[in-house]
Amino acid sequence: MMSDHVDGPRSIGDPPADVTDLFAFISPENPVRTVLAMCVFPSAGESAIFSNVIDHAIAVRRVTVAGVGEAAKFQPAHEEIRFSFRFEVLERDAAGNVIQRGTCTLPDGRELSLIVNDEKGASTPEGDVRVFAGLRSDPFYLAVIASDLRRVPNLLQHDNVLCVVVEFDTHRLLNPAAGSLFGAIAETVPARSPAGNVSHPVARIDWVGKPEQTNIRLTNPGLRGAEDIRDLWNQQKPFEISKELQPLFLQRLKDSFADWDMRDGKADWTPEALSANANIFLDDFLLFDVAKPITDESHLEIEKSTLYGRPYQTGGGRTIDANVIDILLTWLVNHDRKFLQGGATQATKPGMKVFPYFAMPNTDLQSVDDCVELAAAADAVWSVIGQFNLDWHPLVAQVRLTGAGTGQLRRIETRDGGEVVERLEEVDNAKRLYRYTLVAGIPACHYTGTIKVTPRGDCCVAEWSVQYQADNQPDIVVRARVATLLKTGLGSLKSRLEVRHDPNH
Template structure:
């Protein structure tokens, strides 16, 4: 998923897990360029930036050093770096939790940040403006890419933490010296030697989308070693020469696999080798002297590999369909555009700063029911007890307190523990309502269980509303739905299914 959850190490530290990198011309002003890194896949509403991680976007001027099968993009040694660091949470004057940070600019100036302040912070000179905060995830994936099966957007309603750097193109990048650039983003932990060995040089980094999850760890390839953590430890713009043959061979094998996924060969061995060489030098290419739009993503690479001058500014805009653009190239060499099961992210980007859409806050709903042959009171006598262990996935239940406000701590057979609180119960109406306290990746969770008469029997309705937190809506809906269905289906042998 672009760069979401791209290896064991980043999965274990979501605040340092980079999801995406963007480079585009500001919709507000053609004289300004926007660089953005997103982190924290499926961020919950309370997600915050790590206080021990440097979040950095680095840009280097690039020249075209070869075309056709000798295509090569050569970065310069000088680097234009924006590095943000954040503090622990504090309380504002109203007692609300708030996070502050500092963004260090390439010339050493520092900008103070208040997380989630939509106005962002600008330098006194107005040449740089920075925003940091929670936004709707602009990435969308609508494929089971291993088999090219179309799906709905797998990241619908998810959020990310976003760092937006908007800059005066001429004052900061000085395109008169060359207008083609390569950008990377990285998350760097403290460089102190640990008790168990040397310091980790970085947790995650990204150049072009999908280097790790689709090219190095191609899901269509079976029985391959996961190279993603090894790749993420490489220095951007300077991949280890000793490891280059390993990565290069994987890239070749991966492109060859993608080529045959539709059963038709569209790539020559020479073209595969040349493209793999370009991907090995992994940075997001953008040219500030040419137009960057939703269709220009990867055009610089494609044109240069084809031996012709590129026509656009490449880069990656917020609404660029990066997955379908990439799949169409890898699978059939752009013979046919492959459109997935969605045509856009949950929300489109905005035309005004900070450009990325506001966070998703819509409660998601799961509803399941079962019709039974037994009378409603008989069914309620079993499932209407808040502490009842009638659910087949329950290993143990502990109750704390009594009546409204009672807590139940449930341990399931797979070792998961959840804590829920009783908010309302009506035995006459055979209804109860509860909220989730801890244990699942959700917030604002409210569940209801109700038994109503239907014909000569009854119907049981189980319903929940929630926001997913640190998990996708799709994953949480499947988890909650499975829990409900399993419980409701277990009632049929006890009370008989309605006929």
């Protein structure tokens, strides 16, 4: 469960179209302006770019409270206020730098040109709208295992996403005098193409309203054997869920909420309240009121108050630093009886109070290190692991070498069917050390590995260290893969060279 990250087979197969999150809040640097933002491309690497065949859109409709208590209902208007982004193929600017340009089409038809990753963004001549698009630190954090509510560190630590941000004059674009409550959705829609003889274009790839509709509410891991209906949901038209499919989705929500209620072994919801809750979440859009304060804690307050049958006090919405997972799970599991704090209290980086609000992308190199002490002479150990062919490693099925000395390439076929290509950058037999870099095969960049052997009395220590940045895969996944590589390799030397572990490592 990762907000709207990887929320169905279709979006998993097309990461640039995967909408991960949606935000709506009042600008902390200018309270007369509203900020809407969406993120795509989970675990985006430094080379990630926006798709040039997809429209990225944030749509807003005015909403009225049409019922309270067990009849709680939010009714969206038909008129839509839409901000749509279209991005171009890469090009080079006058200085030779590779850039990506984009265009944001505003609700009134005006077009605003921008350059991806331009920190200043782009503004209309009138100054009423400012937009940004680029790579930023992922503002979402997940620090609980759904199956048993176990607290863990943030599973998205060090991850990045692509973000689009729209900041605008609230009164000019939303006219809150006609009603200050709104619902927002974000979606990715394929560029229009003519229908074929035996097919028709996909309506949309992904969309999100409230966080976790797909990965927690519709695809509850506690519902054993339940079919995955996330792609079916993502094909629905936001604000207008198919009447034919509403019963299917509603029943799934009811079953899911009943299961979440019992996840702590205690029933906190009546059947009637669970049904009302399901009705509220079936109409999936992010509610925000621009006339009331939107804070890090106000997420879902509008829905909760309306279900309780009382006027809401905040602007709801979702700020960049809102703890949406713990807020949602506390509501579902124990009806806000006791706050369920996960194992992290913030994302990798907190949001900023100034435009473009999302923190700079994570660029720090990550490190994985391992070592083992061997009851053997350093030269004897180096004669085994100092060879670039890596044939001593139990995970290696075959290695093909190209070239010799510095610059030599090794093409590794792993026993699980994978392939990794690495280049020798430095070898120093006197110091019993060699350094290599990754060419391909691991979802990482700036990847450098070092293997060395150091004498220690009659024994020696074999060390293996890797530095990297995850690239289009979660850091936690890349780290686990690298750690397994190092641990398995060094661990295999115990039997080969009669080793014993260094108690200090």
